[in-house]
Amino acid sequence: MNALVDHFPALQVVVPMLMAPLVVLLRPRGLAWAACTMASVLTFAIAIQLVQGVLVGGPTSYLMGSWPAPYGIELKVDAFSALLLLVVTGASVFALVGGRESLDGQIEAGRQPYFYAAWLLALAGLSGIVVAADAFNIFVFMEISSLASYVLIAGGPDRRALPSVFKYLIMGTIGATFYLIGVGLIYMMTGTLNLGDMELRIQAVADQRPILAAAGFITVGLALKAAIFPLHVWLPNSYTYAPHMVTAFLAACATKVSLYILLRFDFFVFQGNLEGHALQFTFYLMPVAILGILVGSAVAMFENNIKRLLAFSSIAQIGYIILGASFVTVAGLTAGIVHIFNHALAKGALFLAVALFATVAGGLRLDDLKGIARRMPWTFGAFVIAALSLIGVPGTAGFVSKWYLITAAMELGTWGLPLVALILVSSLMAVVYIWRIVEAACFGEAPYEPAAPASVPPLLVVTLWLTAAANIYFGLVPELPLTLSGDAAADLLGHLP
Amino acid sequence: MEILGLYNYWVFAILLMIGFYAVIAKRNLVKKLIGLSLFQAAVFLLYITMGKVDGGTAPIFSGTGDAIFSNPLPQVLILTAIVVGISTTALGLGIVVRLKEEYGSIEEHEIQEIDEQ
Numbered sequence: 001m002n003a004l005v006d007h008f009p010a011l012q013v014v015v016p017m018l019m020a021p022l023v024v025l026l027r028p029r030g031l032a033w034a035a036c037t038m039a040s041v042l043t044f045a046i047a048i049q050l051v052q053g054v055l056v057g058g059p060t061s062y063l064m065g066s067w068p069a070p071y072g073i074e075l076k077v078d079a080f081s082a083l084l085l086l087v088v089t090g091a092s093v094f095a096l097v098g099g100r101e102s103l104d105g106q107i108e109a110g111r112q113p114y115f116y117a118a119w120l121l122a123l124a125g126l127s128g129i130v131v132a133a134d135a136f137n138i139f140v141f142m143e144i145s146s147l148a149s150y151v152l153i154a155g156g157p158d159r160r161a162l163p164s165v166f167k168y169l170i171m172g173t174i175g176a177t178f179y180l181i182g183v184g185l186i187y188m189m190t191g192t193l194n195l196g197d198m199e200l201r202i203q204a205v206a207d208q209r210p211i212l213a214a215a216g217f218i219t220v221g222l223a224l225k226a227a228i229f230p231l232h233v234w235l236p237n238s239y240t241y242a243p244h245m246v247t248a249f250l251a252a253c254a255t256k257v258s259l260y261i262l263l264r265f266d267f268f269v270f271q272g273n274l275e276g277h278a279l280q281f282t283f284y285l286m287p288v289a290i291l292g293i294l295v296g297s298a299v300a301m302f303e304n305n306i307k308r309l310l311a312f313s314s315i316a317q318i319g320y321i322i323l324g325a326s327f328v329t330v331a332g333l334t335a336g337i338v339h340i341f342n343h344a345l346a347k348g349a350l351f352l353a354v355a356l357f358a359t360v361a362g363g364l365r366l367d368d369l370k371g372i373a374r375r376m377p378w379t380f381g382a383f384v385i386a387a388l389s390l391i392g393v394p395g396t397a398g399f400v401s402k403w404y405l406i407t408a409a410m411e412l413g414t415w416g417l418p419l420v421a422l423i424l425v426s427s428l429m430a431v432v433y434i435w436r437i438v439e440a441a442c443f444g445e446a447p448y449e450p451a452a453p454a455s456v457p458p459l460l461v462v463t464l465w466l467t468a469a470a471n472i473y474f475g476l477v478p479e480l481p482l483t484l485s486g487d488a489a490a491d492l493l494g495h496l497p
Numbered sequence: 498m499e500i501l502g503l504y505n506y507w508v509f510a511i512l513l514m515i516g517f518y519a520v521i522a523k524r525n526l527v528k529k530l531i532g533l534s535l536f537q538a539a540v541f542l543l544y545i546t547m548g549k550v551d552g553g554t555a556p557i558f559s560g561t562g563d564a565i566f567s568n569p570l571p572q573v574l575i576l577t578a579i580v581v582g583i584s585t586t587a588l589g590l591g592i593v594v595r596l597k598e599e600y601g602s603i604e605e606h607e608i609q610e611i612d613e614q
Contacts, residue, residue, distance in 0.1 A: 136574055143581045147588055154592060159599040163608050166592050170520060173533055173585050180540050180578065187571070188547045 008046050008053075009062040009075040009131050012085065013141075015042050017124040020117040029109065030100070036116040037096040040123060044093045047085040047127075054082040055483065059491075061133065070197040076133035080337065080488035083481065084130045084253075084260050087344045091252035092123050094348060098463030099245035101455075102355045106156050106243040115155050119249075122148035126257050135183045135193045138261055139176065142225070145257070146172045149250055156243040164237030171224055171234045178221025185214035186269075195269060202273040215270045215277065219262065219284070226258035228285075228322055229292030232315045239311040244355035247307060251314055252348035256340045259318070263325055263333075267492035271328075278328045286326040290422060292319030297429035301436070306357070306364050309433055310350055313390065316426060317343045323419070324405050331411055333489035334482070335404035341481040342389070342397040345474060349386035349467035353379055356460055366436060370444025378461060380441055382468035387434045389471040392427050396475040400482070402427065505546040512539035524605045526596065530589045537582040544571040544578070 004011075019039035026032045053060060059078035063069060077085070096119070107115050125145025132138045150172070154165040187193060189210050190201040202211055220231075227235040235255070239247050270277050296316030303309040317339070324336025354364065356379045361368045373380040389396035392403075406423055409416040474481060512535055519532025548571035556566035593603055600608050 140577060147584055160612055162592060162596045169589050177537055177540055184543050
């Protein structure tokens, strides 16, 4: 058993990746779903084990084929990656366990095995990015997860998914290629691809201009992948027209993983080694974050399709994460990283609720949702809890990250005060767009009388309530994500001189 | 000599920009994909160029011990990147086929007009 535990970082990726081709062969109805869910639950269990390992014994590194680190391929699990693993595998499990009926309704039976195979590949790619400690491996995993998620998004019945996924493919590939150029420039100057080794060797590079160019390429490329404003244009339509469960899965973790590499590169590799990098990082990303928060929230306030509304809110939330990181302080980074976790909880739950609304309502515009609260009070209750967490009401997970973000902004002194005001204003904007949904759902007259009560998938209601309960639990007992993000922030900033 | 010595890097930059221009400016989706392929191919050239050592040969050990070898690692990396590029192009073309089936067009603005109706 012990021998198996040592291989957990690799198994995290290998289990879903090997399961994917097997799933394609599983033709009987429901079997592909069962196998995919099983693999997903297994990776979730491994992720929990890894988190415990990190909490007890600190970061672990795994050498592929026992080749020593800078020459062989290294996998590394530290506090930051453990937190992300939890988010990625958890989102996959919740979306799959609850999503069977919803996916059955949206994906043709004959294509389901392929769909679930793509799901597993996306899961493998996303976990791979998080555990890899090698710049080129990260690129390959990034492309595996992206290609698979293009397939997932285009898999639904809505034809409007196709133009949006094409746009996503173009922008995603440009982002990944930019990242590849950056890695190439670093490799040219240092001759290494291992992140830890890279950090040491950049210090010895005399001419830093290529490294500076590399930092620019990598930051912009990953900002495209992470949908940081103004590079977010692919996100709203992709999330809106994807199958509901795919939106729940990807909204919770896909952009977060790109943010993870962005932070890892900028802090771990560049921060201590490039002159003035902290300043450049702040002055490039802070305005972008502020604009993202304001524009994302403002557009969400006027949006009529509930999925699009939540997608624009995601762009604002990505802004919060970047804003926290752009302070370049331990408090700010902790706030940003903990928000990765908390936002995944809130947005995941919201999109699960949207999938439930879709089983009953005729469409997903606010007009279609009129009176939905009376028809499905339980679902709507969970939706409101998750929405409160998104706004940041005390007692929910969202409050914890907002609180830490405001504390971090206060630490900055006088010029932190406008930022505090910004966070408060944007939270009020969130109240406005959430209220529009609540108003339509509670006080609107149903557009038509339902002929018969539609069947609501019970498992989905259960998973929805579990995630909603998690929003409250991590609001009251935030130790786990806070410890992990605190460690991660200290580790990332520990590389500063 | 300085400029000529950097010939490959100039080609890299120009090819990259031609591809990027096609992606942004062309409305035809297949042309966009051609641009994307060019964009990726330019990066392959960057990697291959940096691995080349002046006077270096293929890194096959001949027993003499004093031969100069080119760096094989970038070439191996690019082999992987080429596979990634092909998969992306194939998937992109697959999406274009589906778009043609659903919308009857592969022109970006026409698809947009159909969606807005």
